[in-house]
Structures are given as structure tokens and as C-alpha cells.
Amino acid sequence: MIVRSVAKTLLVAAVPVLLAGCVRFGAEPPPSLLTIAAQSQPQPGAAQNSANARSIVVQVPAVPTAIATTRVPVQETDTTIAYVKDAQWAEPPARLFARLLADTVTARANMVVLSPAQSFSDPSANLAGELRWFGLDATQRQALVVYDAALTPAGATNVEKRRFEARVPVAAIDAPSAGAALSQAANQVAQQVADWVAGQR
Known part of the structure; x- marks a missing residue:
């Protein structure tokens, strides 16, 4: 009876260990x-x-x-x-893109990029918007x-809106191709935005 009870205890104790390798x-x-x-x-050390x-x-x-995730989406058809x-x-792509925009605007538009908190004491322009797509288009084989x-x-209350878009061919629908092509496309968009912002007064 004691032997059977000990064996039962050992078996119950072993179950979590076995499951840990599977779950x-x-x-x-x-x-x-x-x-x-x-x-x-921006140039290192530049004030x-x-x-x-x-x-x-x-x-x-x-x-x-669809892109509020760290995964890379692929538009397979118009509806899938x-x-x-x-x-x-x-x-997440939104944060990656915002940082890319900040660096590009600083370098190309010669503007000081502030945080929202810093802008309270320094009237600044405000660049907001929506990242509508940041992924691959399988039908066109493009990022x-x-x-x-x-x-x-x-110092103004009016808002000017504009859409920016960039397409870069991809050799394959896979991770290495997606990363390189989307980085290139994101830079093209960021440069267009920086040049547009630089021309506004």
C-alpha cells in the first residue's frame, strides 16, 4: 500500500516535467x-x-x-x-517609422525635432498622420x-494633409527581402516628407 502510494506520488510529480517539454x-x-x-x-556631435x-x-x-503588430503583412488579394x-x-512599425522620420527631418529639413513635452515651452510645428500600409504587395511583388x-x-491651427507612397521591388516574399525592401521604401517616404516639411512656412 505504501509502495503503491509512493509510486503514485512520483507519477504525479513527473507529469508537469513531461508537459514542460511539450507545452x-x-x-x-x-x-x-x-x-x-x-x-x-543627424551628424554626431552636431549641436x-x-x-x-x-x-x-x-x-x-x-x-x-493589420500593421499594429511586429509581424510583416502581405496583401495577397484586394480582400486577403x-x-x-x-x-x-x-x-512595432509605427515607432520604427516615427524614429526614421525624426532623423530624416533633422538631417534634410535642418529642423530641431522636439518631444511633445518639450514643445510646450517652444512653439513648434506638428507632424502627425497615419501609416496606412507598411508591408508587401504579393500581386505586384513589391514592398x-x-x-x-x-x-x-x-503657431497655427490649420492642418495640411498629403499622402506619400513608395514602392520597391522584392525578389521573394520572405523575411530578408521584406526587411531590405521596406527599409528602402520607408526611407524614400521619409525623404519626401522631410522635403515637403522643409518647404512649409
Whole structure:
């Protein structure tokens, strides 16, 4: 009776150990994560002062649900979306794109990019908008970035909106191709936005 009770206890104790090798919480992470790199960046050590340069706040853009994730979406047809296998961003695309915009506007528009908190004491322009698409188009075999920008000039209440778009061919619908092509397309859009902002008064 005692032997049977001990054996039963050992069997119950062993079950969680066996299950631990089988049960996984969450998806297996990919071998590497994707990010985007700014082609136009501020020079290291270069001082910026909003007293003698225009300033701007670059907001993190709004995004639709399909790209409010670290996965890379693929438009398969007009009505269906999938995700690229083993492709995952290091952080959500909205934040990656906002940082890219900030660096590009600083470098190309010669503007001081402030945080929302810093802008309270320094009247600044405000760049907001929606990142409408940040993924692949399988029908055209292209990486596609679409950004609807909304610019409010410093000290003004009017808003000017403009859509920016860039397409870059992809050799394959896979993680390496997606990362490189989307980084290139995002830079093209950011440069267009920076040149547009620089021309506003």
C-alpha cells in the first residue's frame, strides 16, 4: 500500500516535467529581428538649438490593425492579408517609422525635432498622420509604404494633409527581402516628407 502510494506520488510529480517539454506559451521567435535604418541622419556631435532653427514634433503615426503588430503583412488579394513567415520587426512599425522620420527631418529639413513635452515651452510645428500600409504587395511583388501626413505649422491651427507612397521591388516574399525592401521604401517616404516639411512656412 505504501509502495503503491509512493509510486503514485512520483507519477504525479513527473507529469508537469513531461508537459514542460511539450507545452509552449507563444510562438517560437524567429532567428533574427528586422529593423529599418535611416539613410539621412543627424551628424554626431552636431549641436541643435530651437532659438535659431525651426522646430517640429514628430508624432508616432496611427496604424490600422493589420500593421499594429511586429509581424510583416502581405496583401495577397484586394480582400486577403497574410503574414511573412519568420519575419518579425524589433518593435512595432509605427515607432520604427516615427524614429526614421525624426532623423530624416533633422538631417534634410535642418529642423530641431522636439518631444511633445518639450514643445510646450517652444512653439513648434506638428507632424502627425497615419501609416496606412507598411508591408508587401504579393500581386505586384513589391514592398509598399503609404503614409498620410498631417502638418500643423508652428503657431497655427490649420492642418495640411498629403499622402506619400513608395514602392520597391522584392525578389521573394520572405523575411530578408521584406526587411531590405521596406527599409528602402520607408526611407524614400521619409525623404519626401522631410522635403515637403522643409518647404512649409
